[in-house]
Amino acid sequence: MNSEIITIGDELLIGQVINTNASWMAKALNEAGVDVRQITSVSDTAGEIIRAFKEAEERADLILITGGLGPTHDDITKDVLCEYFHTELVEDEKVLENIKGFFQRKGLELTELNRKQALVPKGCTVIDNPIGTAPGLAFHKNGKLFVAMPGVPYEMKHIMQSFVLPWLKDNYTGNVIIHKTIMTQGIGESFLAAKIEDWVKDLPETIKLAYLPSPGIVRLRLSLKGNNRDSMIRLLDIQVEKLMRLIPEYFWGFDDEKLEAVVGAMLKKQDKTLCTAESCTGGYIAHRITGVPGSSQWFKGSVVAYDNKVKKELLKVSEEVLEKQGAVSQEVVEKMALEACKLLHTDYAISVSGIAGPDGGTPGKPVGTVWIAIAGPGILVSKKFLFGDERDRNIVRAGTAALGFLRSVLLKKNGTG
Amino acid sequence: MNSEIITIGDELLIGQVINTNASWMAKALNEAGVDVRQITSVSDTAGEIIRAFKEAEERADLILITGGLGPTHDDITKDVLCEYFHTELVEDEKVLENIKGFFQRKGLELTELNRKQALVPKGCTVIDNPIGTAPGLAFHKNGKLFVAMPGVPYEMKHIMQSFVLPWLKDNYTGNVIIHKTIMTQGIGESFLAAKIEDWVKDLPETIKLAYLPSPGIVRLRLSLKGNNRDSMIRLLDIQVEKLMRLIPEYFWGFDDEKLEAVVGAMLKKQDKTLCTAESCTGGYIAHRITGVPGSSQWFKGSVVAYDNKVKKELLKVSEEVLEKQGAVSQEVVEKMALEACKLLHTDYAISVSGIAGPDGGTPGKPVGTVWIAIAGPGILVSKKFLFGDERDRNIVRAGTAALGFLRSVLLKKNGTG
Numbered sequence: 001m002n003s004e005i006i007t008i009g010d011e012l013l014i015g016q017v018i019n020t021n022a023s024w025m026a027k028a029l030n031e032a033g034v035d036v037r038q039i040t041s042v043s044d045t046a047g048e049i050i051r052a053f054k055e056a057e058e059r060a061d062l063i064l065i066t067g068g069l070g071p072t073h074d075d076i077t078k079d080v081l082c083e084y085f086h087t088e089l090v091e092d093e094k095v096l097e098n099i100k101g102f103f104q105r106k107g108l109e110l111t112e113l114n115r116k117q118a119l120v121p122k123g124c125t126v127i128d129n130p131i132g133t134a135p136g137l138a139f140h141k142n143g144k145l146f147v148a149m150p151g152v153p154y155e156m157k158h159i160m161q162s163f164v165l166p167w168l169k170d171n172y173t174g175n176v177i178i179h180k181t182i183m184t185q186g187i188g189e190s191f192l193a194a195k196i197e198d199w200v201k202d203l204p205e206t207i208k209l210a211y212l213p214s215p216g217i218v219r220l221r222l223s224l225k226g227n228n229r230d231s232m233i234r235l236l237d238i239q240v241e242k243l244m245r246l247i248p249e250y251f252w253g254f255d256d257e258k259l260e261a262v263v264g265a266m267l268k269k270q271d272k273t274l275c276t277a278e279s280c281t282g283g284y285i286a287h288r289i290t291g292v293p294g295s296s297q298w299f300k301g302s303v304v305a306y307d308n309k310v311k312k313e314l315l316k317v318s319e320e321v322l323e324k325q326g327a328v329s330q331e332v333v334e335k336m337a338l339e340a341c342k343l344l345h346t347d348y349a350i351s352v353s354g355i356a357g358p359d360g361g362t363p364g365k366p367v368g369t370v371w372i373a374i375a376g377p378g379i380l381v382s383k384k385f386l387f388g389d390e391r392d393r394n395i396v397r398a399g400t401a402a403l404g405f406l407r408s409v410l411l412k413k414n415g416t417g
Numbered sequence: 418m419n420s421e422i423i424t425i426g427d428e429l430l431i432g433q434v435i436n437t438n439a440s441w442m443a444k445a446l447n448e449a450g451v452d453v454r455q456i457t458s459v460s461d462t463a464g465e466i467i468r469a470f471k472e473a474e475e476r477a478d479l480i481l482i483t484g485g486l487g488p489t490h491d492d493i494t495k496d497v498l499c500e501y502f503h504t505e506l507v508e509d510e511k512v513l514e515n516i517k518g519f520f521q522r523k524g525l526e527l528t529e530l531n532r533k534q535a536l537v538p539k540g541c542t543v544i545d546n547p548i549g550t551a552p553g554l555a556f557h558k559n560g561k562l563f564v565a566m567p568g569v570p571y572e573m574k575h576i577m578q579s580f581v582l583p584w585l586k587d588n589y590t591g592n593v594i595i596h597k598t599i600m601t602q603g604i605g606e607s608f609l610a611a612k613i614e615d616w617v618k619d620l621p622e623t624i625k626l627a628y629l630p631s632p633g634i635v636r637l638r639l640s641l642k643g644n645n646r647d648s649m650i651r652l653l654d655i656q657v658e659k660l661m662r663l664i665p666e667y668f669w670g671f672d673d674e675k676l677e678a679v680v681g682a683m684l685k686k687q688d689k690t691l692c693t694a695e696s697c698t699g700g701y702i703a704h705r706i707t708g709v710p711g712s713s714q715w716f717k718g719s720v721v722a723y724d725n726k727v728k729k730e731l732l733k734v735s736e737e738v739l740e741k742q743g744a745v746s747q748e749v750v751e752k753m754a755l756e757a758c759k760l761l762h763t764d765y766a767i768s769v770s771g772i773a774g775p776d777g778g779t780p781g782k783p784v785g786t787v788w789i790a791i792a793g794p795g796i797l798v799s800k801k802f803l804f805g806d807e808r809d810r811n812i813v814r815a816g817t818a819a820l821g822f823l824r825s826v827l828l829k830k831n832g833t834g
Binding site for chain 1: 427428429430431432433434435436437439440441442443444445446447452453454455456457458459460461465469472487488489490491525528530531550569571594596598605606607608610611617625626627628629630631636638640693695697698699700701702703704706707708710711712713716717718719720721722723724726727731760761762773774775776805807808809810812
């Protein structure tokens, strides 16, 4: 079964909004065994939307549409759907009740604009949206299914989960696509490729390999299509095991795993706690860590010592070291890590000090220079990194490098690395 | 002039990667006065790529392509370009020199795979990529321009800035599109729409209005197309001024401004400093703030008091208050803010304590309950918010609400609000 995704909205075509909906939907479809053949973004213009509908209908069996169902005048998708499916808007009582309830629960008054959201194309299947005001709208045509959903991400997700994915389960049993992604850190794409060259050559033809680099991380995705899920999983597992033996120092997880969650699971298993002392990363590492549900079990907190005075007073870095070595130095990050452990009563600490840019670089310490230390029971290690020119990217790379560094320390500590 | 963007890569169609390239390119084109008619994502399959090229060529004058130029076997865009433009791959000496230099500078060995990146389609214009190993490739055909760029975001951006945008400036003078986006915070989309209803009715027909909601923020985008930039800007400015008078308490900035940068500029102007004391936001607010270049001038640091022990020891929250009121309470956030000011020697502090979820909710304090306080010279204010069920979203909304809260305090302090 083929599907296509059409995302509607001028904001996408002028680059004001990043299309996170399309990737979320693509992933959900893919997991359900449905190929996504194309993702198309078009403007809030009737002619363009209708053209996109027609083209997608020619190629795909399932067409998912988001955007343009809101209450304001720039939302025209419902009108266009009426034109495309030769129908008209009528008020839907159930939808109106839902909208009334939605506003009542929030203690807000129902506006005339919101009442308009109870208008739906006659004859379509109306899909309940209890967390918003615009319902989903499904249309069957010549064995093909069109589903229009609101562009608000969590409302779209709700309709996908309550309607589209169950529908696929009931109505579609065909080929299965399975993927396994191997997460690596600390090695560049081409060096990784050189390291696993022979393994790639021996890979069964049915397995497709892709390299996906992102700041500090390279993902290797293996994909396989077929109709026997169990034997496919076995086939993939054999290859994954071979691959992991080639890159034990770089491999850290699978699929959607996050490095911070992997590190957290290791800490939890070893019954240890963590804190961070951050200068140039400014709380980014603590933010990534606290994004992990349940992280309060092993993460205690952070001192963001952006100002040198905070480094001196809370983390006891001496004036002398700051003057002689500078804030971006081995001595400073080591002291920060040691003191953070004491101050926040943790077993381990990550500390970071660097020059994120755009300013602050010198010939000896250019923008992108970052020192990272890890302190732990009987351990104090530090490393200097040289990232690039971009502030945002440097912060992300420093965070990933710091978490990877802690992981390697925990592995050694546990005697498994 | 019409353009289209084609992004190539299986990772987009299985939802593994979010298409940030497309939005960046769309924005750059738009600012150059070029309409983006469609954004299309297709897989790393020759047939699909060629179909996408053909369709885009029919509709657009400029076709920008990213992805599939990397060194590994899954990158097939160069071969497909050869097929489409009836040419073949040849080694380019200048590209080879660049690749050699690139690896030498990094102290890395040149692999055979990387040498392959010096192969380019014969007859195309090769665009220098000094920050990576895959050059850009431009093809002219019947007055239309195709440009293929690497999928690595910062390499794509470099080629856009060094080649595509200058080419547009030299070769294209047509209609101009201008946008002005009004940023609001603290009011929902439909309530905002009701508030500005009359203004919308009186808006000149040539000006297009769009509502763009994101967690905690609604953006209003005004767009106008024409050929006289100055008179267009004047026309927009008149409308923007009228609009701002209707929503002074919600309006906080324009276009790409970030709330944290706006707050920072206010602090800098008032010569005041800031710190944060964060529990449920776990460093997210400090991270947003330190994303602003130059923030070290007014931001001193943060205490991420994830564990109650840190709240007690560093921020002097009493055991008694924690037991009686709970960590998510007015008393706790107020104490956190007051003590953070003292500990980090700042004029202002933002403090946050809440239940981000998924666990930790109670009937009295459900997931999404967040207390925020602002302490400042002679000021201590706090507010309770009730967000939703999603952890990530709650963290983002709490951050935006906290920054908006500080902004309103700073406005009043300055006597302008």
